[in-house]
Amino acid sequence: MTLPLISVALCTYNGEKYIEAQLNSLIHQTYKYLEIIIVDDGSTDDTAHLVQQMVANDGRIKFYRNEQNLGFNQNFQKAIGLTTGEYIAICDQDDIWAENKIEILHQHIGDNWLIFSNSSCIDEQDKTLEWNILRDFNFGSRNYKSILLHNWVTGHTTLFKREFLDYLLPIPPDGYYDWWMGFVALYHNKITYLDQVLTRYRIHSASVTQQEQNITEKAYKLKWLEIVLTMVNNFRQYKNLAAADQLYINKLYRALTSKKHSLISFPLLSIINRDYHNFFPDSKQRKPLSRLNFAFKFAKGFKFLKP
Template identity: 40%
Template sequence: MDSLISIAMCSYNGERFIKDQIDSIVSQTYKNFELIIVDDGSKDNTIEIIKDYQSKDNRIKLFQNEKNLGFVKNFEKAITLCSGDFIALADQDDVWKRNKLEVFLNNIDNNMLIYSDAILIDQYSKETGQELIRPDGNLVDGKCNKAFIFYNCVSGNTLMFRKELVKDIIPIPNDITFHDIWIAFLASTKGTITFTDEPMTYYRRYSEQITRNVSKDYKSISDRLKKKQNSYLLHAQNLVNYCSAFRKVDGLDDDIKNILNILIDHYSNYKKGYFNFKMQSCLKKYKDELFAIKRGKTRNRYITRYSSKNKLLKIFFYSI
């Protein structure tokens, strides 16, 4: 229980909520930690707020980027600056339960990573009555890397991992758009992961978040089909990118190598839209592992087919 825990936090124009997050961290029941904050070029009062906390608590260390890195590369930098035996990630606008670090340290055992679900709160810190993953999705544990190919249940702000995983995490491939799924895949490949049944983080959702403001304004039916088509193709390309990055990880077993190869081949040719029986067979064979996170919503899957003129024609249904 004397292990040093490093907390990697990234900040950017976070003056509105960062005090709540830092307050929840400095008041943790487990005291042997360092808080590494890497600011990505804030233009508001974020730096002044952090420096005020820093003057009162020498466990807080502030680093300022000369140029904006973006949140994935900023977290990558923050992780490299950590010196603790364990590393936890923190977002600037969330809130932690006071015993989060203590609970995680007591329950990580021999696992490579530990995480939890999160309780959703609004901009006024009021609970919405929902959790981030459950009940629509499942939390997974063990050596379960196949589960992270299509879905992710390990949010970056809810995890803590062993320092020995850093050598595999860094560098985060450029095609990886979210660092948390990369970390979860690696941890469940190199070792095992676990979770606490009690959510340990309050995850804030509010209107200014970019990911919550997705416009669905369609000018016509053809415009809607075109946007849907582009969305499917973008999703296919993202899957190729992720699977290609996963495929380069050392220590993969033959099953997951085969799965990744099939997915890369299928989604690389997704624009042609042929029905891929090899893909269907793969999904049937590994369905319990591939869809362990959202099994309740994956009994029926769909494959989209396109005509030679690249127009959306039909959605083929099959059951797994």
């Protein structure tokens, strides 16, 4: 049986410290029929030189450099656009993949458009930390509402089919590309989860995740609220929404941005209270009073955002 070509879309930016380890984990995958598309977003360190050395030793690697910095969303969209494989895997520059990651994801994707898995966390010295990205996660029978307010699909764990691009693209310029991917695939019920750790996800001082955490708690919360607002705005503009679902997400967006009351958005409180179990399937089950209290605190948080 002829194996399909699988493309790895890898974006780099000042990644000289870890790029060789990541590339070594790619070229030694048990699934060999790969192309590795690397797009550098204007690195000023030695990343390009290190990648070019590896290109010379493996014809499956293709390297491109942007003339100007695009940012991670648009850079990943460019990298995806340069792929030719029947399947595409997203790759960060500083992780380490299990050697059978591509093989296992390909075996389990089935008739879905997208499959994602779990990751363990490592530090700057490759030491394994005590947590995984997804903890006590159960995919279950969740619907698209479960991904409107928080993301649980991390791009570096995904493999998806080329046919998915007809629905995925264009990726909105603002927000997170993997959150968008998860929403689109889930909306069409074409997503599945494999409960295996197939990536060692690096936590280090230069990573976007770590930089976001190294700010005050209030600033971090405000940033998160702004991202939620950005993503809900993206979702309500998705081109393939059914009319009823577009109406619902528009209603949610208006509730998130409501400033009619000095303390709280009561429309948002009502929506969160009513659809709590759809929005937060991984959270504990709550009795009516507890659910209402949660909804009040959630809605109250958005009053701090600028109109």
